[in-house]
Amino acid sequence: xxxxxxAASSTHGTAVLAAAVDSGCFADSSRRVLxxxxxxxxxxxxxxxxxxxxxxxxxxxxxxxxxWNDAVSPLHPAAWTxxxxxxxxxxxxxxxxxxxxxEEVELVLESPHASPAQALAQIFTGVPVTVYxxxxxxxxxxxxxxxxxxxxxxxxxxxxxxxPGLEPLLLAEYDVPSRPLPTAAxxxxxxxxxxxxxxxxSPEGAALLLLPEPGALPAADEAELGLRMVRGxxxxxxxxxxxxxxxxxxxxxxxxxRAEAARLGAGLTVPAFDVPGAPVPAEVLFERLRPALVxxxxxxxxxxxxxxxxxxxxxTGTGTLLERLAPYENPARIPVTVIDALLPDLADAAAVRExxxxxxxxxxxxxxxxxxxxxxxxxxxxxxxLRPAAERxxxxxxxxxxxxxxxxxxxxxxxxxxxxxxxLAFLRRNTTLRRMARRARALARR
Numbered sequence: 070x071x072x073x074x075x076a077a078s079s080t081h082g083t084a085v086l087a088a089a090v091d092s093g094c095f096a097d098s099s100r101r102v103l104x105x106x107x108x109x110x111x112x113x114x115x116x117x118x119x120x121x122x123x124x125x126x127x128x129x130x131x132x133x134x135x136x137w138n139d140a141v142s143p144l145h146p147a148a149w150t151x152x153x154x155x156x157x158x159x160x161x162x163x164x165x166x167x168x169x170x171x172e173e174v175e176l177v178l179e180s181p182h183a184s185p186a187q188a189l190a191q192i193f194t195g196v197p198v199t200v201y202x203x204x205x206x207x208x209x210x211x212x213x214x215x216x217x218x219x220x221x222x223x224x225x226x227x228x229x230x231x232x233p234g235l236e237p238l239l240l241a242e243y244d245v246p247s248r249p250l251p252t253a254a255x256x257x258x259x260x261x262x263x264x265x266x267x268x269x270x271s272p273e274g275a276a277l278l279l280l281p282e283p284g285a286l287p288a289a290d291e292a293e294l295g296l297r298m299v300r301g302x303x304x305x306x307x308x309x310x311x312x313x314x315x316x317x318x319x320x321x322x323x324x325x326x327r328a329e330a331a332r333l334g335a336g337l338t339v340p341a342f343d344v345p346g347a348p349v350p351a352e353v354l355f356e357r358l359r360p361a362l363v364x365x366x367x368x369x370x371x372x373x374x375x376x377x378x379x380x381x382x383x384x385t386g387t388g389t390l391l392e393r394l395a396p397y398e399n400p401a402r403i404p405v406t407v408i409d410a411l412l413p414d415l416a417d418a419a420a421v422r423e424x425x426x427x428x429x430x431x432x433x434x435x436x437x438x439x440x441x442x443x444x445x446x447x448x449x450x451x452x453x454x455l456r457p458a459a460e461r462x463x464x465x466x467x468x469x470x471x472x473x474x475x476x477x478x479x480x481x482x483x484x485x486x487x488x489x490x491x492x493l494a495f496l497r498r499n500t501t502l503r504r505m506a507r508r509a510r511a512l513a514r515r
Contacts, residue, residue, distance in 0.1 A: 070099030072169055075131065075177040076189060078106045079316065081350045082179060082203050083127045084262060088254040089177075089201065089227050090130045099172065103131040106185045107138050108147035109317060126261040135167060137185050150188045159192045177201065181219060181240070182212040190219045200240060201227040204369025207237040208440055209403030210448040210455075215243075229255060231372040232407065234429035235436060238444045242452055252377055263356030266349060276307035277354055279365035281386075282315045285401060286393055294386040295326050298364050301385055301415035303333040307362060310337040313351055315368075355380065364415055366390055367405045371412060375426050382424070383415040384408050388473055397479050398447040406443055406474050410435045438462040439474065446479055463487045 073095060077083040083103065089095070109115050128134055137146050140163060151159050164170065177199045178186035190198055200223050207228040220243040228237055230249035237247050278298045286294065295312075302310055310330055312323055323339050330337035340349065351370035354360070355378050363374040366386040374380040387409035394402055411427055413420035427435075442462040445455035463486040467475070472487075481488035 071173040073098045092254045205404035210444040259352040275309035276302040276362040277360040279368045308335040384412045385415040
């Protein structure tokens with residue numbers, strides 16, 4: 070018999086796993102273990118996982134719940150991987166501590182290039198692995214080179230079908246087959262979360278404002294982005310606003326945003342659930358409030374609202390975020406790129422009113438070739454096979470509207486089209502000039 074270990078670092082991740090179990094994505098097993106991993110900067114300051122809203126409903130799919138933080142304490146779970154010589158010791162220790170004995174193990178992990186997923190895959194050497202993506206990051210390249218000892222063990226990639234007809238780039242370098250999760254299963258799980266998350270009520274029809282993850286922008290730009298959301302929503306006629314900080318945000322003060330809303334003749338509230346500081350997925354608010362408009366910048370929840378719930382959505386601040394994200398391979402670049410290319414701008418009232426959920430044709434027209442080009446520019450060593458697609462896109466589609474997704478210096482370092490003006494493109498292919506440039510760089514380094 071097999072013991073299946075499901076690792077999750079957030080309530081949203083646990084919800085995706087619950088939907089995958091309900092959809093029959095895994096074979097029968099003797100025991101299913103939910104392994105909770107708190108990867109926040111200060112896990113000790115976060116609310117206990119057992120007190121999070123909806124946790125009981127999600128855990129009904131699993132036979133047991135364990136804590137990865139307790140297993141590796143006092144080490145931080147997001148920064149630790151075992152030394153190669155210690156791997157056998159760790160496996161024996163965890164098998165004894167978790168009562169696994171000599172049974173076969175199957176891992177279900179997220180973010181296979183980083184801990185704690187990487188640590189688990191190294192400790193349980195040779196066992197089959199399933200990887201799941203919570204949102205839009207799965208449509209981007211793998212965050213770093215993965216050892217073939219891990220990559221070749223991945224059997225499938227599970228993901229919400231947020232971009233119909235588009236295949237994820239994650240782990241495609243190992244030809245891992247992707248499997249979209251049924252929308253009905255995800256909606257069922259979100260409904261259970263909403264039903265068991267009491268403590269907040271608001272009139273239906275409010276505009277929901279989703280703030281980005283803290284640290285993505287300088288503090289001044291983050292404050293300005295919140296004000297821009299408030300002004301844009303009120304300009305579209307919404308007088309009831311609900312503000313949802315990012316689940317990883319620390320203590321948040323909405324005083325300036327409330328004052329701005331009041332100045333414009335609108336009211337702004339912040340959800341206050343029974344567990345202070347508990348991260349509540351935006352999907353819970355979609356279920357509870359049925360908002361008239363969802364506004365955001367880089368949140369996967371914007372696509373969830375549009376594709377799964379059919380709610381009107383609008384983006385704002387994506388141009389600033391695309392410009393400020395550093396380094397270029399920042400994993401947030403793919404979600405921001407998708408949202409910027411696919412969803413209407415908050416300032417375009419006509420586009421917001423006339424929008425419809427993106428279908429296959431819309432997704433293919435807006436993102437066809439774009440994600441491959443951005444993915445290669447982000448991770449050229451992980452996906453060198455994407456170079457022809459990137460060159461094709463940059464040679465034919467690069468214009469004033471698509472330049473925002475690339476950096477000239479990045480294109481130049483990769484010898485991609487667009488690094489120099491078209492009239493000087495022949496210089497990039499001139500072997501003599503390239504040889505001279507290499508010698509000049511070598512002299513400069515000396």
